[in-house]
Amino acid sequence: MPVLTLKAIVHRRQECIAIYFANDKALQAAIRKLPAVKWSQANTCWYVPLSEGNYEAIVQTAVNKATVDNTHLKAYLQKRKGIAATLTPSQLPSVPAKIVLPLSPAYRLCTENIQALEQLIQQLQLKAYSASTMRTYRNEFLQLLQLLQTKPVNNLTAADIKRYMVYAMEKEGISENTAHSRLNALKFYFEQVLGREKFFWDIPRPKKPQLLPKLLNEEEIRQLFNALANKKHKAMLFTVYSAGLRVSEIAALKIADIDSKRMQLFISRAKGKKDRYVNLSPVLLDILRNYFTTYKPAPVRYLFESEQTGQAYPTRTIQQIFTNAKNKAGIKKEVGIHSLRHSFATHLLDKGTDIKYIKELLGHFDIKTTERYLHVSKKQLVNIVSPFDDLWKQEAIDW
Template identity: 40%
Template sequence: MIKFRYSPEDNRFYLRFHFSKTLVSIAKSIPKGCYHSIDQCWSYPNDPIIIKQVLHAFAVHDIRILPKEIPKQCGILDDFFKATRERNFSFRTTKTYYSNIIQLLAFTEKLPVNVKTSDLDKYLDHLVTERGVKAASVRSARQAFIFYFREVRQQFTQLKFPRMMIGSKLPEVLSAEETSSIFNALPNRKHKMLLLISYSSGLRVSEVIHLKITDIDLKRNMVRVGQGKGKKDRYTILASSLIEELKEYLKVREYNLLLKHSYNEVRANPWLFPGSGSRPLHIRTAEAIFTNAAKKANIGKKVSFHSLRHAFATHLLELGTDLRMIQTLLGHASVRTTQIYTKVARSRLENIVSPLDRIPSAKENTKLLPDK
């Protein structure tokens, strides 16, 4: 086995392998190499150009590496990033696929070209048996491998995995009273408005933090969601009862920004919920705001920021809103995704009559039965 490892002590990469005239010849051909007779290994400077030559020369001999040690300039996944750009993948999809692929390479200690289908199987089995990863995460890893090894590299042209059964879990839905108590637990106007708009419009956390002031149409009571999940634009509703409070928030927002920035900088800041510098509010900050508010409101259910979106959809359904319209407002590609809310909408369940209630004689007979 050929191992290529980085040594921080002298900032060099060390190449070790059992003696072979062919491998020695290759090692000698790479510039700036140094042979260490005592350790019987070769070393090379931490230079991306040199390292790239080593990887290219020994790839055919199944060289073993630690991906995190290899400089990014070596571009061992350049083909992956090029493919995601060409297909206009979202940042989140690219990040998720990359994470799965780089973890596979770390597990196998191989370059992509040396990965085999058996390595994929072993890694996926490791996720389930050793790490206890959820089925949805395993499916995500599978999709990443199919995309990269089958579509991009065409390394395994027939790659596919057996169908995976994924359990269907219903979300814990906040009642109208619980939702209101969460809002009332927030004294900070900005934090309260963040959650109010999320619930009012059914927005994902990533969507609400990236709202711009120009996305809010106060005349039409509409919110424009630019490049939501799946890189799709859509419009959703804005509660008319929120208009005046939102106008007041915009005044407070501008005042608070003027305390830290110049007038021109404030005018140039487009974000409805500004964060540090010229960036929008960080997603982790938004999630922490919700978590703290739910805790203050003594919400016992297992909820997250996304629960506001679940509540929006469920409460609309309970009010009799058409399922297709809810699908449009949420930006779901398929109505099947929206149908989950029919299983948790309280009004729909309450209106169902048990068949036992339709058989009065059965209830009467039950009362007449003697105790044993």
């Protein structure tokens, strides 16, 4: 029986499980079916993000096909646990449980830089930034601190930051979006924590790529929904698409947020801490009522609760539900659950809904964010005839 060796690697700044095995067509076919699995040319192996769920999926796949050797992976996790233990409560203030320190590579921070990290976190907490933003700023700031090691970050000049950003983009190969996040974190520290006004005045920002929203067409959405067998999972994705919700919003949606009299869903403290109402589809309301009466145990507080914990579904679990359904439906597009929100907005545009109303439904602060969907809507494009077609119909060209 072949051996499946699992190792921990850091690929594209993310901790991953690398999967190594001798050439075996049956085993390779099984590994390729793993959710979120990708091939790394640099490491010459298949890999998945490092998580307990992905590890269990690998072990399950290997049953009766291969022997799993997780020695290297266990050693890495033990070392990671030891590194985390070095950051004691006295060194680092308590933060929301969702925010975790990146644990690779090992920390070698001087006292001054540990204090700088503490001050950054404290200021973020005082300003009540979201957990997601706090995690991003902390992690991006740590990239610089890890590089500095014993050199105090407070001694850096604007010219030093310029050189560092060139290094990060050329040597580390960070993307334009990551560069913006890193600059935002550094700008927050030097200007909001240290009070150095206009410290970043002369530091240019890379131009972001103008990416269009990735969406599914109506036939693909039909295939996606029909690939789901679990009614709770069906109701979950139905709600995301029907109301154009973010994954964090569907996870946090409570039973009390459903107003069947006004046919509305209340979305509380969404992105930007912004409340909003969205339309409740009559069809979706009937589906949710059916879900309530047939699914046991019935939810108590959250619309979709975990049977094990009785709490809201983790966003990662909901994302995995979407990925599993996409793979089962045979959809090849590189899309995540957010594509249902993009599809909701684009399909409304296709059906003639005013973009101002779509902006309110999506909870966008700026109409320019919503206007991205104008570039992917087919409403106007279907009426445009290519000049090539006119020439062909006039028999002006040969084939």
